[in-house]
Amino acid sequence: MSALAEALVAWYRAHGRHDLPWQRERTPYRVWVSEIMLQQTQVATVIPYYLRFIARFPDVTTLADAPLDEVLHHWSGLGYYARARNLHAAAQRLRNESGGVFPDSFAAIASLPGIGRSTAGAIIALSRGERFPILDGNVKRVLARRFGVAGPPNERAVEQRLWALADEHTPHADVAEYTQAIMDLGATVCVRSRPLCALCPLQADCNAHRTHRQHLIPAPRARSCAARRVREVVMLIAQRADGAVLLERRPAQGIWGGLWCLPEFATERAARGFAAAELQGAELAARALAPVPHAFTHFDLVITPLLARCRDDGERRVEVREGDRTLWYDMRAPVRVGLPAPVQQILASLT
Ligand code: SF4
Numbered sequence: 001m002s003a004l005a006e007a008l009v010a011w012y013r014a015h016g017r018h019d020l021p022w023q024r025e026r027t028p029y030r031v032w033v034s035e036i037m038l039q040q041t042q043v044a045t046v047i048p049y050y051l052r053f054i055a056r057f058p059d060v061t062t063l064a065d066a067p068l069d070e071v072l073h074h075w076s077g078l079g080y081y082a083r084a085r086n087l088h089a090a091a092q093r094l095r096n097e098s099g100g101v102f103p104d105s106f107a108a109i110a111s112l113p114g115i116g117r118s119t120a121g122a123i124i125a126l127s128r129g130e131r132f133p134i135l136d137g138n139v140k141r142v143l144a145r146r147f148g149v150a151g152p153p154n155e156r157a158v159e160q161r162l163w164a165l166a167d168e169h170t171p172h173a174d175v176a177e178y179t180q181a182i183m184d185l186g187a188t189v190c191v192r193s194r195p196l197c198a199l200c201p202l203q204a205d206c207n208a209h210r211t212h213r214q215h216l217i218p219a220p221r222a223r224s225c226a227a228r229r230v231r232e233v234v235m236l237i238a239q240r241a242d243g244a245v246l247l248e249r250r251p252a253q254g255i256w257g258g259l260w261c262l263p264e265f266a267t268e269r270a271a272r273g274f275a276a277a278e279l280q281g282a283e284l285a286a287r288a289l290a291p292v293p294h295a296f297t298h299f300d301l302v303i304t305p306l307l308a309r310c311r312d313d314g315e316r317r318v319e320v321r322e323g324d325r326t327l328w329y330d331m332r333a334p335v336r337v338g339l340p341a342p343v344q345q346i347l348a349s350l351t
Contacts, residue, residue, distance in 0.1 A: 285307040
Protein backbone atom coordinates (compact mmCIF):
# COMPACT_ATOMS: atom_id res chain seq x y z
CA MET A 1 0.00 0.00 0.00
CA SER A 2 1.41 3.44 -0.89
CA ALA A 3 2.15 5.97 1.86
CA LEU A 4 -0.79 8.05 0.62
CA ALA A 5 -3.20 5.12 0.82
CA GLU A 6 -1.92 4.13 4.28
CA ALA A 7 -2.32 7.67 5.59
CA LEU A 8 -5.82 7.96 4.14
CA VAL A 9 -7.06 4.63 5.51
CA ALA A 10 -5.68 5.43 8.99
CA TRP A 11 -7.30 8.86 8.87
CA TYR A 12 -10.60 7.38 7.72
CA ARG A 13 -10.67 4.87 10.57
CA ALA A 14 -10.25 7.68 13.09
CA HIS A 15 -12.09 10.58 11.45
CA GLY A 16 -14.11 9.42 8.43
CA ARG A 17 -17.87 9.11 8.09
CA HIS A 18 -19.05 5.62 9.02
CA ASP A 19 -22.77 6.05 9.56
CA LEU A 20 -24.10 7.30 6.23
CA PRO A 21 -27.31 5.51 5.18
CA TRP A 22 -25.73 3.91 2.09
CA GLN A 23 -22.91 2.49 4.22
CA ARG A 24 -25.26 0.29 6.23
CA GLU A 25 -26.12 -2.31 3.62
CA ARG A 26 -23.70 -1.95 0.77
CA THR A 27 -25.40 -3.73 -2.09
CA PRO A 28 -24.37 -2.65 -5.60
CA TYR A 29 -27.89 -1.23 -6.10
CA ARG A 30 -27.73 0.96 -2.99
CA VAL A 31 -24.20 2.15 -3.74
CA TRP A 32 -25.27 2.91 -7.31
CA VAL A 33 -28.25 5.03 -6.18
CA SER A 34 -26.13 6.89 -3.61
CA GLU A 35 -23.27 7.54 -6.04
CA ILE A 36 -25.65 8.96 -8.65
CA MET A 37 -27.38 11.18 -6.07
CA LEU A 38 -24.02 12.38 -4.73
CA GLN A 39 -22.91 13.61 -8.15
CA GLN A 40 -23.07 17.44 -7.96
CA THR A 41 -24.90 17.25 -4.60
CA GLN A 42 -23.79 17.47 -0.98
CA VAL A 43 -24.15 14.55 1.44
CA ALA A 44 -26.48 16.46 3.80
CA THR A 45 -28.87 17.24 0.93
CA VAL A 46 -28.78 13.69 -0.42
CA ILE A 47 -29.54 11.80 2.83
CA PRO A 48 -33.34 12.45 3.06
CA TYR A 49 -33.76 11.94 -0.70
CA TYR A 50 -31.81 8.68 -0.53
CA LEU A 51 -33.84 7.35 2.40
CA ARG A 52 -37.17 8.12 0.68
CA PHE A 53 -35.95 6.72 -2.63
CA ILE A 54 -34.72 3.43 -1.17
CA ALA A 55 -37.89 3.04 0.92
CA ARG A 56 -40.03 3.36 -2.22
CA PHE A 57 -37.66 1.64 -4.69
CA PRO A 58 -35.75 -0.96 -2.62
CA ASP A 59 -34.37 -2.89 -5.59
CA VAL A 60 -33.74 -2.78 -9.31
CA THR A 61 -37.05 -4.39 -10.30
CA THR A 62 -39.19 -2.11 -8.14
CA LEU A 63 -37.45 0.89 -9.68
CA ALA A 64 -37.83 -0.48 -13.20
CA ASP A 65 -41.56 -1.21 -12.72
CA ALA A 66 -42.34 2.27 -11.33
CA PRO A 67 -43.64 5.01 -13.64
CA LEU A 68 -40.96 7.55 -14.58
CA ASP A 69 -43.26 10.27 -13.18
CA GLU A 70 -42.98 8.72 -9.74
CA VAL A 71 -39.19 8.39 -9.97
CA LEU A 72 -38.95 12.06 -10.93
CA HIS A 73 -41.33 12.87 -8.08
CA HIS A 74 -38.82 11.36 -5.65
CA TRP A 75 -36.04 13.33 -7.34
CA SER A 76 -37.86 16.68 -7.32
CA GLY A 77 -35.58 19.35 -5.85
CA LEU A 78 -32.33 17.37 -6.29
CA GLY A 79 -31.72 18.80 -9.76
CA TYR A 80 -29.85 17.30 -12.73
CA TYR A 81 -32.88 15.19 -13.62
CA ALA A 82 -31.07 13.28 -16.36
CA ARG A 83 -29.59 11.33 -13.44
CA ALA A 84 -33.04 10.06 -12.44
CA ARG A 85 -34.06 9.31 -16.03
CA ASN A 86 -30.84 7.34 -16.54
CA LEU A 87 -31.32 5.41 -13.28
CA HIS A 88 -34.80 4.43 -14.39
CA ALA A 89 -33.67 3.51 -17.92
CA ALA A 90 -30.76 1.44 -16.55
CA ALA A 91 -33.06 -0.37 -14.09
CA GLN A 92 -35.44 -1.24 -16.93
CA ARG A 93 -32.55 -2.59 -18.98
CA LEU A 94 -31.38 -4.74 -16.07
CA ARG A 95 -34.92 -6.00 -15.47
CA ASN A 96 -35.38 -6.88 -19.13
CA GLU A 97 -31.94 -8.38 -19.76
CA SER A 98 -30.97 -10.03 -16.46
CA GLY A 99 -34.14 -10.30 -14.40
CA GLY A 100 -33.10 -7.31 -12.28
CA VAL A 101 -29.76 -8.77 -11.19
CA PHE A 102 -27.01 -6.15 -10.96
CA PRO A 103 -24.07 -7.12 -13.20
CA ASP A 104 -20.70 -8.26 -11.82
CA SER A 105 -18.32 -7.02 -14.47
CA PHE A 106 -16.93 -3.52 -14.72
CA ALA A 107 -17.66 -3.37 -18.47
CA ALA A 108 -21.32 -4.32 -17.99
CA ILE A 109 -21.78 -1.79 -15.18
CA ALA A 110 -20.02 1.00 -17.09
CA SER A 111 -22.24 0.38 -20.13
CA LEU A 112 -25.41 1.29 -18.22
CA PRO A 113 -26.97 4.72 -18.88
CA GLY A 114 -25.51 7.43 -16.63
CA ILE A 115 -22.63 5.32 -15.28
CA GLY A 116 -19.12 6.41 -16.22
CA ARG A 117 -15.74 4.94 -15.36
CA SER A 118 -15.52 6.53 -11.90
CA THR A 119 -19.05 5.57 -10.81
CA ALA A 120 -18.61 1.99 -12.06
CA GLY A 121 -15.34 1.78 -10.12
CA ALA A 122 -16.96 3.18 -6.97
CA ILE A 123 -19.85 0.70 -7.16
CA ILE A 124 -17.47 -2.27 -7.38
CA ALA A 125 -14.92 -0.95 -4.86
CA LEU A 126 -17.51 0.04 -2.24
CA SER A 127 -19.92 -2.89 -2.58
CA ARG A 128 -17.49 -5.72 -3.26
CA GLY A 129 -14.10 -4.40 -2.15
CA GLU A 130 -12.53 -5.14 -5.53
CA ARG A 131 -9.70 -2.95 -6.69
CA PHE A 132 -10.98 -0.28 -9.09
CA PRO A 133 -9.83 3.35 -8.99
CA ILE A 134 -12.29 6.22 -8.87
CA LEU A 135 -11.93 9.83 -9.92
CA ASP A 136 -14.88 11.97 -8.93
CA GLY A 137 -14.62 15.71 -8.30
CA ASN A 138 -13.42 15.32 -4.71
CA VAL A 139 -10.76 12.77 -5.61
CA LYS A 140 -9.53 14.92 -8.49
CA ARG A 141 -9.03 17.83 -6.11
CA VAL A 142 -7.15 15.79 -3.51
CA LEU A 143 -4.83 14.17 -6.04
CA ALA A 144 -4.26 17.39 -8.01
CA ARG A 145 -3.22 19.25 -4.87
CA ARG A 146 -1.22 16.45 -3.29
CA PHE A 147 0.83 15.90 -6.47
CA GLY A 148 0.78 19.48 -7.78
CA VAL A 149 -1.09 18.67 -10.99
CA ALA A 150 -1.88 22.11 -12.35
CA GLY A 151 -4.32 22.77 -15.17
CA PRO A 152 -8.08 22.32 -15.48
CA PRO A 153 -9.07 18.73 -14.57
CA ASN A 154 -11.49 18.60 -17.49
CA GLU A 155 -8.58 18.92 -19.94
CA ARG A 156 -7.70 15.55 -21.41
CA ALA A 157 -3.99 15.47 -20.49
CA VAL A 158 -4.70 16.60 -16.91
CA GLU A 159 -7.45 14.05 -16.50
CA GLN A 160 -5.23 11.26 -17.85
CA ARG A 161 -2.51 12.18 -15.35
CA LEU A 162 -5.06 12.15 -12.50
CA TRP A 163 -6.43 8.75 -13.59
CA ALA A 164 -2.87 7.40 -13.60
CA LEU A 165 -2.34 8.69 -10.05
CA ALA A 166 -5.71 7.30 -8.93
CA ASP A 167 -4.77 3.90 -10.33
CA GLU A 168 -1.28 3.95 -8.86
CA HIS A 169 -2.46 4.72 -5.33
CA THR A 170 -5.57 2.54 -5.13
CA PRO A 171 -4.44 -0.25 -2.79
CA HIS A 172 -4.97 -3.99 -3.23
CA ALA A 173 -6.29 -4.34 0.33
CA ASP A 174 -8.90 -2.23 2.14
CA VAL A 175 -10.16 -0.84 -1.16
CA ALA A 176 -13.60 0.10 0.14
CA GLU A 177 -12.10 1.99 3.08
CA TYR A 178 -9.54 3.73 0.88
CA THR A 179 -12.22 4.74 -1.63
CA GLN A 180 -14.48 6.12 1.07
CA ALA A 181 -11.46 7.81 2.70
CA ILE A 182 -10.32 9.79 -0.33
CA MET A 183 -13.89 10.83 -1.13
CA ASP A 184 -14.42 11.92 2.50
CA LEU A 185 -11.16 13.83 2.64
CA GLY A 186 -12.12 15.80 -0.46
CA ALA A 187 -15.61 16.47 0.88
CA THR A 188 -14.66 17.50 4.42
CA VAL A 189 -10.97 18.55 4.59
CA CYS A 190 -9.50 19.22 1.16
CA VAL A 191 -12.51 21.34 0.24
CA ARG A 192 -12.61 23.67 -2.74
CA SER A 193 -11.91 26.95 -0.97
CA ARG A 194 -9.88 27.22 2.24
CA PRO A 195 -8.93 23.55 2.67
CA LEU A 196 -8.29 22.50 6.26
CA CYS A 197 -4.64 21.55 5.72
CA ALA A 198 -3.87 21.51 9.47
CA LEU A 199 -6.23 18.51 9.81
CA CYS A 200 -5.03 16.69 6.70
CA PRO A 201 -3.13 13.39 6.86
CA LEU A 202 -1.42 14.22 3.54
CA GLN A 203 -0.08 17.60 4.60
CA ALA A 204 3.57 16.58 5.07
CA ASP A 205 3.93 15.55 1.42
CA CYS A 206 1.38 17.85 -0.20
CA ASN A 207 2.70 19.86 -3.12
CA ALA A 208 -0.05 22.50 -3.04
CA HIS A 209 0.40 23.03 0.70
CA ARG A 210 4.20 23.27 0.46
CA THR A 211 4.03 25.78 -2.41
CA HIS A 212 0.99 27.66 -1.04
CA ARG A 213 -0.99 26.94 -4.20
CA GLN A 214 -4.15 25.42 -2.70
CA HIS A 215 -6.18 28.24 -4.26
CA LEU A 216 -4.61 27.66 -7.69
CA ILE A 217 -4.97 23.88 -7.84
CA PRO A 218 -7.04 22.52 -9.39
CA ALA A 219 -7.28 25.31 -11.95
CA PRO A 220 -10.79 26.48 -12.81
CA ARG A 221 -12.51 24.49 -15.52
CA ALA A 222 -11.59 25.51 -19.05
CA ARG A 223 -14.62 27.35 -20.42
CA SER A 224 -15.33 30.36 -22.55
CA CYS A 225 -15.05 33.73 -20.86
CA ALA A 226 -18.49 34.84 -22.03
CA ALA A 227 -20.59 36.52 -19.33
CA ARG A 228 -23.09 34.31 -17.51
CA ARG A 229 -26.34 34.21 -19.44
CA VAL A 230 -29.66 35.31 -17.99
CA ARG A 231 -32.81 33.83 -19.49
CA GLU A 232 -36.19 35.34 -18.75
CA VAL A 233 -39.46 33.46 -19.14
CA VAL A 234 -43.09 33.94 -18.16
CA MET A 235 -44.95 31.08 -16.48
CA LEU A 236 -48.71 31.05 -16.47
CA ILE A 237 -50.42 29.98 -13.25
CA ALA A 238 -53.80 28.92 -14.61
CA GLN A 239 -55.78 28.16 -11.46
CA ARG A 240 -59.34 26.95 -11.14
CA ALA A 241 -61.75 27.87 -8.35
CA ASP A 242 -61.04 24.52 -6.67
CA GLY A 243 -57.34 25.44 -6.50
CA ALA A 244 -56.08 23.04 -9.20
CA VAL A 245 -53.32 24.45 -11.41
CA LEU A 246 -52.59 23.60 -15.04
CA LEU A 247 -49.24 21.85 -15.58
CA GLU A 248 -47.58 20.64 -18.78
CA ARG A 249 -45.16 17.76 -19.15
CA ARG A 250 -41.82 18.96 -20.47
CA PRO A 251 -40.12 17.14 -23.36
CA ALA A 252 -37.92 14.21 -22.29
CA GLN A 253 -34.77 15.98 -23.44
CA GLY A 254 -33.50 19.33 -22.20
CA ILE A 255 -33.89 21.24 -18.98
CA TRP A 256 -36.25 19.60 -16.48
CA GLY A 257 -36.81 16.81 -19.01
CA GLY A 258 -39.92 14.77 -18.17
CA LEU A 259 -40.91 16.99 -15.25
CA TRP A 260 -44.22 18.83 -14.97
CA CYS A 261 -44.08 22.59 -15.25
CA LEU A 262 -46.31 25.63 -15.45
CA PRO A 263 -46.91 26.59 -19.11
CA GLU A 264 -43.86 28.61 -20.17
CA PHE A 265 -43.72 31.53 -22.60
CA ALA A 266 -41.06 33.87 -23.91
CA THR A 267 -43.16 36.96 -23.22
CA GLU A 268 -46.12 38.07 -21.13
CA ARG A 269 -47.98 38.84 -24.34
CA ALA A 270 -47.60 35.26 -25.52
CA ALA A 271 -48.86 34.00 -22.15
CA ARG A 272 -51.91 36.28 -22.34
CA GLY A 273 -52.57 35.14 -25.92
CA PHE A 274 -52.47 31.49 -24.85
CA ALA A 275 -54.85 32.14 -21.95
CA ALA A 276 -57.32 33.91 -24.21
CA ALA A 277 -57.21 31.20 -26.88
CA GLU A 278 -56.94 28.02 -24.80
CA LEU A 279 -58.48 28.78 -21.42
CA GLN A 280 -61.98 30.04 -22.18
CA GLY A 281 -63.24 32.46 -19.59
CA ALA A 282 -59.89 32.85 -17.87
CA GLU A 283 -59.43 36.11 -16.01
CA LEU A 284 -55.85 37.27 -16.14
CA ALA A 285 -54.29 39.33 -13.37
CA ALA A 286 -53.51 42.85 -14.48
CA ARG A 287 -49.93 42.54 -13.28
CA ALA A 288 -47.45 39.68 -13.05
CA LEU A 289 -46.25 38.40 -9.66
CA ALA A 290 -42.75 39.02 -8.29
CA PRO A 291 -40.05 37.31 -10.39
CA VAL A 292 -38.58 34.02 -9.14
CA PRO A 293 -34.85 33.54 -9.85
CA HIS A 294 -33.32 30.10 -10.31
CA ALA A 295 -29.63 29.36 -10.96
CA PHE A 296 -28.57 26.60 -13.34
CA THR A 297 -24.94 25.59 -13.80
CA HIS A 298 -24.48 27.65 -16.96
CA PHE A 299 -27.13 30.34 -16.76
CA ASP A 300 -29.62 32.11 -14.55
CA LEU A 301 -33.32 31.73 -15.14
CA VAL A 302 -35.73 34.47 -14.09
CA ILE A 303 -39.36 33.36 -14.00
CA THR A 304 -42.17 35.89 -14.05
CA PRO A 305 -45.37 34.18 -12.83
CA LEU A 306 -48.66 35.41 -14.28
CA LEU A 307 -51.88 34.39 -12.54
CA ALA A 308 -55.05 33.49 -14.46
CA ARG A 309 -58.28 32.45 -12.75
CA CYS A 310 -59.94 29.72 -14.79
CA ARG A 311 -63.37 28.18 -14.99
CA ASP A 312 -63.65 24.75 -13.45
CA ASP A 313 -63.82 22.19 -16.26
CA GLY A 314 -64.77 19.47 -13.80
CA GLU A 315 -61.83 17.18 -14.55
CA ARG A 316 -60.71 15.22 -11.47
CA ARG A 317 -57.61 13.14 -12.10
CA VAL A 318 -56.12 10.84 -9.50
CA GLU A 319 -53.27 9.50 -11.62
CA VAL A 320 -51.17 10.51 -14.59
CA ARG A 321 -50.85 8.22 -17.59
CA GLU A 322 -47.69 7.89 -19.61
CA GLY A 323 -48.83 9.81 -22.70
CA ASP A 324 -50.54 12.66 -20.83
CA ARG A 325 -49.25 16.11 -21.79
CA THR A 326 -51.30 18.27 -19.40
CA LEU A 327 -52.61 17.91 -15.90
CA TRP A 328 -54.76 19.88 -13.47
CA TYR A 329 -52.56 19.58 -10.40
CA ASP A 330 -54.42 19.58 -7.10
CA MET A 331 -52.06 20.77 -4.39
CA ARG A 332 -54.25 19.32 -1.64
CA ALA A 333 -54.11 15.82 -3.11
CA PRO A 334 -51.06 15.96 -5.41
CA VAL A 335 -50.37 13.17 -7.89
CA ARG A 336 -46.82 11.79 -7.75
CA VAL A 337 -45.04 13.62 -10.54
CA GLY A 338 -41.71 15.45 -10.73
CA LEU A 339 -41.83 19.21 -10.26
CA PRO A 340 -38.86 21.59 -10.71
CA ALA A 341 -37.89 23.36 -7.49
CA PRO A 342 -38.99 26.87 -8.61
CA VAL A 343 -42.37 25.51 -9.72
CA GLN A 344 -42.77 23.91 -6.29
CA GLN A 345 -41.86 27.28 -4.82
CA ILE A 346 -44.44 29.15 -6.92
CA LEU A 347 -47.16 26.59 -6.12
CA ALA A 348 -46.35 26.76 -2.41
CA SER A 349 -46.75 30.55 -2.52
CA LEU A 350 -50.35 30.09 -3.72
CA THR A 351 -51.48 28.18 -0.66
S1 SF4 B 1 -2.61 19.41 2.72
FE1 SF4 B 1 -4.29 20.76 2.22
S2 SF4 B 1 -4.24 20.99 -0.01
FE2 SF4 B 1 -2.96 19.23 0.52
S3 SF4 B 1 -4.33 17.48 0.31
FE3 SF4 B 1 -4.39 18.12 2.44
S4 SF4 B 1 -6.11 19.55 2.62
FE4 SF4 B 1 -5.63 19.29 0.44
